[in-house]
Amino acid sequence: MASGPVALVDAGGANIASLKFALARLGRESLFTRDETIIRGATHVIIPGVGAAADAMARLEATGLDRLIPTLRQPVLGICLGMQLLFEGSDEDHARCLGLLSGQARRFIPAPGRPVPQMGWNALHPREPHPLLAGVGDQAYVYFVHSYALPVCAHTLACADYGGEFAALVARENFHGAQFHPERSGPVGERILKNFLDL
């Protein structure tokens, strides 16, 4: 088992307890931090996301983490808003994000049968084999809570359908993103988190 805590990047927002507990159930300690040295030295870095894109980016910029994150070489996982931050931007408050993956988060438009936010369990449809998806079957359900989503792109490992397909799991080199909450997605989510920690 790798040593040292997993770094959870402090981009604002409450509710990281569930993520800390999920990592603890997998035998890993974690530290919620803005400290550049700790983040750079961690075996794995997670960018949790609750809140608004522009607020989170402002917080990263205030501490210089917007420049640090793109230079990281260890496995990085953005969760929910944290995944959206890896892309070029979000329609939410016209936020400019980190630009590590190309694409713009767009708002879901409410329609009959499609309330917004999307809240609940939706099926993952894997598109590309990837270590993050090891042991995860087709049609595995994971828990989503979001109003903005990324279109499917070349780096999409798995998509889901909510009145049209969107990117549910993405990866480019050492940067990964999950639009769903693996820490709240039962055994399937736990497996994906474990797969990430095994990278």
Place this chain on the structure above:
Amino acid sequence: MLTRRIIPCLDVREGRVVKGVQFRNHEDVGGILELARRYRERGADELVFYDITASPEGRQVDRSWVNRVAEVLDLPFCVAGGIRSVADAEEVLNLGADKISINSPALADPGLIDRLSRRFGAQCVVIGIDSLAMDDDWQVYQYTGDPDRTQAARRRTLDWVREVQDRGAGEIVLNCMNSDGVRQGYDIDQLVRVRECCTVPLIASGGAGTERHFLDVFEQADVDGALAASVFHKGLIDILALKRWLAERGVAIRLLEDPADG
């Protein structure tokens, strides 16, 4: 495809789970962690914990149990009751809850919804509405956790549903008081009307007695989730069997691949 959620509601008082029939004569039905684990194993999609004593009595409550639930549970859960401020909400979310639900405090200070939504995002902010049928319409009630303080909020339910969405609510739980606790089915007529003006997720509450009631509320009122308490706590309906039964009838449902594993 997004699945319909089956949501056991655990009414909490002083660290124990209780559920009253029409809000009276509460009976103790089990410990919080024990029930949380059991519902996870049976395939619950989400849990709601509702501290029924906190809001009416106006006192600070010991919320350490929220942290213990977050530690054992890998499902989303929502905490309701006694959350009157952004600081209260922050405490509950920091302890590990995914969502907070407010009811009477939102009626007393509707601006609280805007402040919570701005601070934490709409996805964390659930508005509970206790609604009573009256004269071919529905009226909002408040302080329903305490029979002595229960009173009309002097708002039409449909107006309040629109207002809370405008203010930033991310989900609405509609508790239909006429049907609550009597297990004769959800209030389909009311839920259909609320669904028409509700663009955020809508959860039906009050009235579940049989598996058929869940099928009816999903098919006829198009709700995103169905909440129930006593039928689950007393073992009258098994969630795993209910979900299989609903899936066989074409409802989009999350089935567990291996129940023994979770």
